[in-house]
Amino acid sequence: MAHFTFKTPLTEADVRQLQLGDSVTLDGIVFGVRDANLIRVFDQGVPPPVNWQGAALLHTAPNVRKTGPGKYEPLSVGTTTSMRMDRFTEGLLKDYGVKAILGKGGLSAHSAELMQKYGACYLSVTGGAAAMETLQIEEIEKVYWEDLMPECIWQFRFKGLGPLTVGIDANGGNLQLDVQTQAQKKAAEILQKMGIA
Amino acid sequence: MEVQDSFYTLVENVCRELYIRSLKEIPPDIVEAIKRAAARETKEVAKRIFSHYLQSIELGQTKDMIVCQDTGIPIYWVGIGGKLRLDGARLTQAITRGTERATKEHPLRSSIVSPLKRENRQTSTGEGIPVIHYNFVPESDQLDILFMPKGSGSENMSSLKMLIPADGVNGIKKFVLEQVVGAGAKPCPPTIVGIGIGGSSDLCMALAKKATARPLGTQNADPQMAALEQELFDAINQTGIGPQGLGGNTTALAVHIESAWTHITCNPVAVNMQCWRAERRRAKMSPAGNVEYGF
Numbered sequence: 439m440a441h442f443t444f445k446t447p448l449t450e451a452d453v454r455q456l457q458l459g460d461s462v463t464l465d466g467i468v469f470g471v472r473d474a475n476l477i478r479v480f481d482q483g484v485p486p487p488v489n490w491q492g493a494a495l496l497h498t499a500p501n502v503r504k505t506g507p508g509k510y511e512p513l514s515v516g517t518t519t520s521m522r523m524d525r526f527t528e529g530l531l532k533d534y535g536v537k538a539i540l541g542k543g544g545l546s547a548h549s550a551e552l553m554q555k556y557g558a559c560y561l562s563v564t565g566g567a568a569a570m571e572t573l574q575i576e577e578i579e580k581v582y583w584e585d586l587m588p589e590c591i592w593q594f595r596f597k598g599l600g601p602l603t604v605g606i607d608a609n610g611g612n613l614q615l616d617v618q619t620q621a622q623k624k625a626a627e628i629l630q631k632m633g634i635a
Numbered sequence: 636m637e638v639q640d641s642f643y644t645l646v647e648n649v650c651r652e653l654y655i656r657s658l659k660e661i662p663p664d665i666v667e668a669i670k671r672a673a674a675r676e677t678k679e680v681a682k683r684i685f686s687h688y689l690q691s692i693e694l695g696q697t698k699d700m701i702v703c704q705d706t707g708i709p710i711y712w713v714g715i716g717g718k719l720r721l722d723g724a725r726l727t728q729a730i731t732r733g734t735e736r737a738t739k740e741h742p743l744r745s746s747i748v749s750p751l752k753r754e755n756r757q758t759s760t761g762e763g764i765p766v767i768h769y770n771f772v773p774e775s776d777q778l779d780i781l782f783m784p785k786g787s788g789s790e791n792m793s794s795l796k797m798l799i800p801a802d803g804v805n806g807i808k809k810f811v812l813e814q815v816v817g818a819g820a821k822p823c824p825p826t827i828v829g830i831g832i833g834g835s836s837d838l839c840m841a842l843a844k845k846a847t848a849r850p851l852g853t854q855n856a857d858p859q860m861a862a863l864e865q866e867l868f869d870a871i872n873q874t875g876i877g878p879q880g881l882g883g884n885t886t887a888l889a890v891h892i893e894s895a896w897t898h899i900t901c902n903p904v905a906v907n908m909q910c911w912r913a914e915r916r917r918a919k920m921s922p923a924g925n926v927e928y929g930f
Binding site (some may be wrong): 439459461484500501514519543544562564567573604613617620625628633634 | 866868
């Protein structure tokens with residue numbers, strides 16, 4: 439397994455090198471998104487106020503302290519379960535040119551197909567380990583849609599975000615889904631041994 | 636013994652403390668279990684994930700940081716000593732105010748919204764929230780408050796099945812295993828798998844939640860239930876889901892069952908999982924206002 443360090447925005451060439459299980463460290467801008475702001479973009483048709491070409495999007499809603507108008511200091515910035523945002527993958531990749539989605543728990547087989555098609559990846563953040571990730575933030579540069587607090591669009595500048603684990607690569611691989619599929623087979627065997635059909 | 640007015644202010648302060656401390660200090664039984672699980676892993680990815688867990692636990696302890704961003708749904712189990720005389724309505728108000736003050740004063744992310752409009756009061760409270768379960772403890776003059784900030788990654792994996800008597804205990808085993816495997820990476824494994832067996836549908840789910848708050852190393856007092864806990868624990872840890880569902884040797888830190896009697900036609904089972912941090916804090920208060928914090 440290899441390790442990669444990238445500066446955002448990402449290129450398709452960056453992403454195409456990655457294999458499942460590789461580790462990645464990111465420097466630069468990463469945007470925080472999740473349920474409420476993506477529902478606004480895709481279901482209510484409000485275009486995002488930022489350019490997501492080559493962007494890395496992190497599924498998050500942080501703990502912050504307000505220090506001034508539109509200015510926030512990070513207290514605990516981690517990640518959330520990505521599968522809730524699964525149906526937005528196509529729009530993010532196709533319409534907005536996003537190259538990496540960061541979150542926990544993985545995305546569906548369909549999202550993996552889309553990532554292969556558009557040359558994007560899913561980078562698994564260690565869920566619940568927000569304290570570590572928070573120290574990797576240099577600054578919360580901007581916050582958009584503060585009316586959705588805490589589900590705003592957050593513009594973070596990271597130094598050394600990671601190591602992240604490649605969960606979905608641009609070759610159609612999907613690590614979390616593979617593990618789960620194996621677990622389902624194993625569970626069927628266990629039940630059979632217990633005498634339960 | 637009738638408590639004084641100042642007791643309610645103290646409850647408010649204690650609940651504020653419980654919320655903040657629970658997010659920063661992972662219970663010692665959990666920390667030990669995570670360390671043991673980390674030592675059992677051989678694969679690079681699983682080792683990497685456990686090292687992140689341990690780093691974050693340490694940052695909570697040494698740098699006063701909130702370990703996970705999810706401030707959860709605030710849930711309290713309140714044991715009221717039978718010898719304690721207090722105003723239950725004021726007690727509820729004090730618990731709610733403590734929750735709100737923790738959120739405003741620290742500050743914490745308010746994770747609570749109205750269900751349809753999705754309005755957030757930025758207080759971590761709302762209609763029906765915090766969730767407060769009261770029970771009464773004979774012969775005690777203490778107020779015992781156990782707090783859990785329940786994260787949504789694991790909470791969204793909750794499930795209930797109204798099995799029938801003919802499904803038997805095998806039906807229970809099958810359901811639990813399917814739910815844990817079906818949840819996969821989403822509840823932030825390794826989890827504490829809480830199982831409710833029996834009761835009405837609502838009680839069954841509450842039992843499953845309560846089971847997740849039991850300290851590690853405890854068993855159900857009924858030997859048959861304890862054996863079922865062990866059997867399911869072994870089965871779940873053979874599935875290979877591992878930390879963050881990226882593959883590994885530990886998928887559950889424990890399986891805990893809580894049970895109640897049920898209707899002759901019913902055989903309900905509920906599953907409620909708690910993520911790897913399994914945050915919980917406890918405070919025991921005497922009527923004179925002495926507070927003892929624990930887990």
